Amino acid sequence: MDKLARYIIITAATALALFLGWYFRTVLLYIAAAIVVSLIGKPVVRALTNIQFKKFHFPRWLAAGLTLALIICVCLSIFLLLAPMVGEFVQLVNNMNISGVSARLHEPLEKINEFIVRSLPSTDPGFRIEVYLFDYIKDFVNINTFSGILVSMASFIADFGVAVFSIVFIAFFLLMENGLISDTLATIVPDKYEEQTRRAVKSINTLLSRYFVGISLESLFVAALNSIGLIFIAKVDARLAIVVAFASGILNIIPYLGPLIGDILAVLMGLIYHINNGVEMPLLLFLLIILAIFIITQFIDNYVFQPLIYSNSVKAHPLEIFIVILMAGQIGGIFGILIAVPAYTVIRVIASEFLSGSKLVQRLTRGIKTR
Numbered sequence: 576m577d578k579l580a581r582y583i584i585i586t587a588a589t590a591l592a593l594f595l596g597w598y599f600r601t602v603l604l605y606i607a608a609a610i611v612v613s614l615i616g617k618p619v620v621r622a623l624t625n626i627q628f629k630k631f632h633f634p635r636w637l638a639a640g641l642t643l644a645l646i647i648c649v650c651l652s653i654f655l656l657l658a659p660m661v662g663e664f665v666q667l668v669n670n671m672n673i674s675g676v677s678a679r680l681h682e683p684l685e686k687i688n689e690f691i692v693r694s695l696p697s698t699d700p701g702f703r704i705e706v707y708l709f710d711y712i713k714d715f716v717n718i719n720t721f722s723g724i725l726v727s728m729a730s731f732i733a734d735f736g737v738a739v740f741s742i743v744f745i746a747f748f749l750l751m752e753n754g755l756i757s758d759t760l761a762t763i764v765p766d767k768y769e770e771q772t773r774r775a776v777k778s779i780n781t782l783l784s785r786y787f788v789g790i791s792l793e794s795l796f797v798a799a800l801n802s803i804g805l806i807f808i809a810k811v812d813a814r815l816a817i818v819v820a821f822a823s824g825i826l827n828i829i830p831y832l833g834p835l836i837g838d839i840l841a842v843l844m845g846l847i848y849h850i851n852n853g854v855e856m857p858l859l860l861f862l863l864i865i866l867a868i869f870i871i872t873q874f875i876d877n878y879v880f881q882p883l884i885y886s887n888s889v890k891a892h893p894l895e896i897f898i899v900i901l902m903a904g905q906i907g908g909i910f911g912i913l914i915a916v917p918a919y920t921v922i923r924v925i926a927s928e929f930l931s932g933s934k935l936v937q938r939l940t941r942g943i944k945t946r
Contacts, residue, residue, distance in 0.1 A: 605738060609745035610756075614784040615791060616642040620750050639750035643743055653821070756780075768929075775928045782890065782920050789884035790828055797876055798824030801841070804868035809861070811848055819844045823869065827876065830900050830912055834873045841869050891919070 596603060616639075623638035633641075749755055757776040761769045798820045805816035823837030845865040849858050856864075881893070896916060903915035926936045 602741075605741040606745060608738075609742045609749060611787055612643075612646060612742060612746040613749035614780065615787045616646055616746070616750055617780070617784045618788060619645065635753065636751045639747050642750060643747055647743070656817075771928045775924050778924045778927075779921055782924065783917055786884065786916065786920065793876065793880045793884060794824040794827055796824075796880060797827045797872055800872040800875065801837075801869060804872065805841075805865065808868060809845070809864050810854075811845070811865075812852075815844065815848060823872075828913070829909065830915070831897075832904075832909070832912065834869075834876070838866060838869045838873075841865050891916075891923070 619642040620635070620638045623633045623641060624635060626633055757773045760772050760776060764772050801820035801823050802813075802817050805811040805820060806813050809816075819841055822840060823834070826833035826837045826840075829836075842862055842865060845862050846858070848854070849856075849861050854861055896919075899919045900912055900915045903911035903918070905911075907914070926933075930936045
């Protein structure tokens with residue numbers, strides 16, 4: 576009976592925890608975002624607290640405040656830089672002559688149409704792929720679409736302000752009070768697991784801090800390479816090139832799927848730019864050059880940046896990460912893909928501490944040193 580009662584209590588407590596997690600999901604999201612910010616700022620805080628001039632050294636609270644101020648300034652600077660450029664891009668799209676696009680693409684697409692009709696006998700001889708393509712573009716780039724997006728964004732300004740304040744406030748205390756998470760967890764777990772819990776939290780902090788710093792730098796490198804290629808090779812206007820390059824850098828955070836979306840965005844940008852600016856280069860060649868720039872950047876990212884990030888931060892094999900991302904995408908879609916690597920890192924560290932006797936766990940966590 577005692578055993579049954581224990582199971583009932585555990586089940587009830589689990590159900591209550593899940594309900595509270597769902598009900599306060601917004602608060603949990605703020606805490607998760609604050610943890611990410613604190614992990615990114617942790618190396619800066621450590622560097623500042625190590626500075627010493629005679630008897631003066633940075634107190635932890637000042638280092639935390641300066642770190643958050645630096646992160647906010649960087650984010651605000653990027654926003655102020657990109658906002659006017661995005662406005663120009665929207666105006667460029669609004670002024671695009673859709674009817675002229677079909678005329679320019681007619682010749683290169685004619686061969687594609689002939690190939691489709693020849694390969695698929697059931698296709699109507701009058702089939703034109705450009706008709707379907709530009710009908711979709713007309714619906715997508717309609718200025719009313721952008722107006723609707725702006726109206727929706729305006730309705731969330733208040734919520735966004737609350738979110739930013741909450742994240743910054745929580746992140747400040749996470750940066751200022753070193754070991755806050757481990758101390759909190761240590762009061763929850765049984766005494767016999769306290770030392771293992773503290774080691775696990777320390778390892779998780781170290782690995783995830785390296786990971787988030789790494790992907791932040793990766794996004795900047797990808798954006799910089801694409802900007803250079805668009806400006807100096809494709810001869811695209813610098814302001815437009817920077818907007819598209821930064822968008823590709825942000826999308827690059829989404830593993831595997833993000834770069835593909837960035838390539839599509841770049842080609843659409845090239846199409847719009849070619850039409851509105853009367854570029855002398857043939858359209859198809861111009862689009863191929865832009866696509867080649869982004870593919871080369873992705874090649875460098877895949878074989879230089881990502882191996883450094885995954886090998887030196889989360890200590891996992893790229894194939895292992897790829898399978899985890901596929902499984903996470905199957906379970907949670909885009910959100911699952913975004914949290915796949917951090918979540919897998921947490922699971923591996925916990926397994927390394929509490930299930931170290933398993934051969935499979937030893938194999939999967941061989942690169943993690945928790946002791």
